[in-house]
Amino acid sequence: MTLTEREREIVDLLRAEPLLDAAAIAERTGSTKAAVSVHLSNLTRKGAVLGRGYIVRPAARSVVVVGGANMDIKAHSTLPAELRTSNPGATLSTAGGVGRNIAENLARLGTPTHLVAPVGRDAFGDEVLAATRAAGVLVDHVITSSEPTGTYLAVLDASGELVVAVSSMAATDGLTVGQLLRSRDLVSHADLVVLDGNVPETPAAWLLDLAAAVGVPVVLDPVSVAKARPLATTLTPERPVLALTPNLDELSAIVGEPVAQTRAAISRAARQLHERGVEHVWVRRGVRGSLLSSRSPGGRTSVTLLPAPTSEVVDVTGAGDSMTAAFVHALLRGDSPADAASFGQMAAALTVASPETVRPDLSPRLVDAELRKVQRPQNKENP
Structure with a gap:
């Protein structure tokens, strides 16, 4: 990305004063509003400025997460859950959704992150947006839907394990290519895109085609399982997909x-998926840990087994989302895929030990400190 001298001047101004509009920039630079508008349009095309309000692209590597955002309603039984009867316990409402949770985890880990997700024009939507923005996620490209904001109702037993869950996600289920077009430039200039399987098949295919076209x-x-079937x-x-996390x-x-x-x-x-263009297949196996199968550009496949770190389970909700986010964060900071998977597993272990869907104190320092406490034996082989 090459900028002209005037474009660099405008970017520097926006970094110092993000709320400047075109007229104020023109006054500071001794130019005209019309000329500044042209420069801003060029900066947007080049990816130096993102979204509405002239958001300057961060110097750190950035991620765009496309997926679902909803309100989580969790009911936690204080005794072993009994079906078909009332159970004593407590309820909690919090912002959720796989894509939104991944985005918040990434932001808390320090990765500049944009969320592209539909929310309704309702109180839940306002709440979800406010919580997501407060966590540091950029929400300029969140889509306003005519459908209500999605909800996810989960019942957990006394051990924190999921008993049953019901999701209502009409806004995400109805997501269209047309709604995503406004985020085309954002996606095209991202360092990495995370795609949540809740995105319907047609817009998901469009996003994968766009990402492939721009590299x-x-x-x-x-x-x-239901959302995985169309991936066949x-x-x-x-x-091509860098990593798949089933x-x-x-x-x-x-x-x-x-x-x-x-x-x-x-x-x-996993080798079948490598043949379909997936470079890394990271299979989550619960208490057994995970298996990472990777294919090099030369076609060589390696398999790494990663044992699960021990953790006291308080609430399993959001564990997989933190695992994905931490994996992505570690890849972007330069970790090997196997080390990134270990980092992701530890983030998940820390998350299930917290009553929150997204652990508020999650940080690279916390995850790395916990990793240093344990040995990470890895069994590698080249089948």
Whole structure:
């Protein structure tokens, strides 16, 4: 990205005073408002300025997260949960959604992050936006939907494990390519895009095509078995994906057959996805840890087993979202994929030990400190 001398002058002004408008910039630079407007348009095209309000692109590597944003309503039973009857406990409402949670975790880890997600014109939408903005996420490209803001109702037992959940996400389910077009330049100038599997098949394919055309790497979180199934046809070598992060059931749904809980079976399934353009397949296995299968540009495949760190479980909600976010953060700071996966697992362990969906004190220093406390034996092989 090459800037003219006047463009650099305008960027410097906006870094110092982000609220300047075109008229004020013209006055400071001794130019005209019309000329400044042309410069601002060029800066937006070049990716130096993002979104409305002339937001200057951060010097640090930035991420765009495209996915769901909703209000989480969690009911936590104080005793072992009994079905078909009332259970004593407590309820909590908090901003949620896979994409939104990933974005907040990234922001708390210090990665400049934009969220592209639909919210309704309602009180829940206002609450979700306020909480997300307060966490440091840039929300200029959040989409206002005619549908109500999504909700996610989860019932947790006394151990913090999920008993049942119901999601209502019409706003995300109805997301269209037309709604995403306003974020085309934002995506095109990102260092990395995270795609939440809640995005419907057609706009998801459009985003993958756009990212492939402009050379922006994509990390794709399948989210659930139902949302993973369309990926069987969406994933192709023409739409390369940097990393896919399924659990075992999601992996089975994508490859179209049951995958056994063995290293050999998971590795075979991962190789199918490598053939479809996925560079890293990171399979989450719960208490068993995870398996990372990576294919080099030369076609060589390596498999890394990562044991799960021990953790006291308070609430499992949001663990996978923090895992993905921390993995992305670590990749962008230069960690190897295996080290980034270890960083992600530790972030998830810290998250389940907290009652919050997104741990408010999450930071690279905290995660790295916990990693230093444990040994990380890794079993690598080249099948």
